[in-house]
Amino acid sequence: MKTVVIIGGGITGITAMHHLTNQHPDWNIVLVEQNEQLGGKIRTVTYDGFTIEAGADSIVARNTGVLPLVEELDLQDEVVYNETGVSYLYTDNMLHKIPEETVFGIPTSVESLNESTLLTDEGKQEALADFDKTDNPFGPDDSVGAFLTYYLGREIVEKQIAPILSGVYSGKLDQLTMKSTLPYLLEYKNEYGSIIKGFSANKETFLGDKARKKFISFQGGLGTLIDRLAEKSPSARVLKGTTVTNLEMKDNVYSVSFHTGESIEADEVVLAIPHDAAQKMLAEPALDEHFNELKNSSLISIYLGFDIPDEQLPADGTGFIVTDGTDLTCDACTWTSRKWTHTSANRNLLVRLFYKSSNPHYAALAGMTESELVKAALADLEKSLGITEKPKTVEVTPWTNLMPNYHLGHGQAVAGLVEKMNKFYPNVHLAGCSYFGVGIGACIQNGRHIAHTISGNGNTAEKE
Numbered sequence: 001m002k003t004v005v006i007i008g009g010g011i012t013g014i015t016a017m018h019h020l021t022n023q024h025p026d027w028n029i030v031l032v033e034q035n036e037q038l039g040g041k042i043r044t045v046t047y048d049g050f051t052i053e054a055g056a057d058s059i060v061a062r063n064t065g066v067l068p069l070v071e072e073l074d075l076q077d078e079v080v081y082n083e084t085g086v087s088y089l090y091t092d093n094m095l096h097k098i099p100e101e102t103v104f105g106i107p108t109s110v111e112s113l114n115e116s117t118l119l120t121d122e123g124k125q126e127a128l129a130d131f132d133k134t135d136n137p138f139g140p141d142d143s144v145g146a147f148l149t150y151y152l153g154r155e156i157v158e159k160q161i162a163p164i165l166s167g168v169y170s171g172k173l174d175q176l177t178m179k180s181t182l183p184y185l186l187e188y189k190n191e192y193g194s195i196i197k198g199f200s201a202n203k204e205t206f207l208g209d210k211a212r213k214k215f216i217s218f219q220g221g222l223g224t225l226i227d228r229l230a231e232k233s234p235s236a237r238v239l240k241g242t243t244v245t246n247l248e249m250k251d252n253v254y255s256v257s258f259h260t261g262e263s264i265e266a267d268e269v270v271l272a273i274p275h276d277a278a279q280k281m282l283a284e285p286a287l288d289e290h291f292n293e294l295k296n297s298s299l300i301s302i303y304l305g306f307d308i309p310d311e312q313l314p315a316d317g318t319g320f321i322v323t324d325g326t327d328l329t330c331d332a333c334t335w336t337s338r339k340w341t342h343t344s345a346n347r348n349l350l351v352r353l354f355y356k357s358s359n360p361h362y363a364a365l366a367g368m369t370e371s372e373l374v375k376a377a378l379a380d381l382e383k384s385l386g387i388t389e390k391p392k393t394v395e396v397t398p399w400t401n402l403m404p405n406y407h408l409g410h411g412q413a414v415a416g417l418v419e420k421m422n423k424f425y426p427n428v429h430l431a432g433c434s435y436f437g438v439g440i441g442a443c444i445q446n447g448r449h450i451a452h453t454i455s456g457n458g459n460t461a462e463k464e
Contacts (some may be wrong), residue, residue, distance in 0.1 A: 008040070012040075020455070029237070035242075046220075048342055138178070165181065165182075203407045319339065374396065
């Protein structure tokens, strides 16, 4: 009988546990989580009639393995889809509609380009160069910012595309690769000779009725998924509130020691924890070169629930992203009760504001008390939406140095790390969003891949 210890009870670790226990019910599968609650960056709280996601708020439905896992867990009847509507950019101290026929702010036609109120006539004319520049000197490891600027011009990238993409991928566009963001851009340029023509030809994929409702959650929140995965892994042993104090190889097996004094001998170990925690646990100087290349950023999430109707928001809107140089301190605001109707039982207003470490105001915000942060959030709401009421519900969550930031050298760093892990720590598997893709869907896929690798004793390098 094989023993597998999974360190880290986030979505990647729990998914790996689920697949391993179902494939090998006779194996000894042990999941270790230092917190008293499983889920990692998935944390659902419910009170005052609101369902609040303090971490991730949804799953991209089209990601490989997501819907099959939902069916496997018999959660189909619990699934809810996002409501659709207009998204806004807050720029020049006012809300501007993002043209509806755009993808991440990239126009899908000349008409959607001309519809933009964010661009000057000169900026729109500059973007039309995309139809004439047919050369493609870029590759998948090049900057997505450089690629888009080369073909569409600086103005549309800076004013319309960068605020959206940077918000989604938590990084500046000149530091993010196309491979880690929008790899199909290269295909569109090569096949259609134009980015705009490529999106036009594939419009249904991004803007069709099915595509618009592309995010899923559950009636009881994302915590439902965590609970069901644990429930459907009955043969696993789950140790919550348990800290790993030592990991070392002894006679071709690993001894995993805990703060309780207990230790377990494991044939395989999964490190489904942030890369800096894995680096500290392994304490192998030969790995530091690659570990040190991996970067994290920070985020403060603030939910505010009001005893006022959701209808007070602009019609058909779901939220806004903030551009540089405005009078707001937040990076974005989601109108949660509008986007996810299950989050507000009484149809009262629930909003979520995001403050990222890339924000020039972040250093000051990070030093604030919770009441000071709420005051800053309320000031942002008053300036942007005219809301002056006091909230009845508040949930402030700092995610400090826990948001992976995939820069230009990320892929090479991970490849080098995996290669050296096979040499210095065979049968110890790195897993999770620090390495193989952000987002719950990517973590689900990674957890399944890790389980398959352990079952077949194959290569642990994730296929991206």
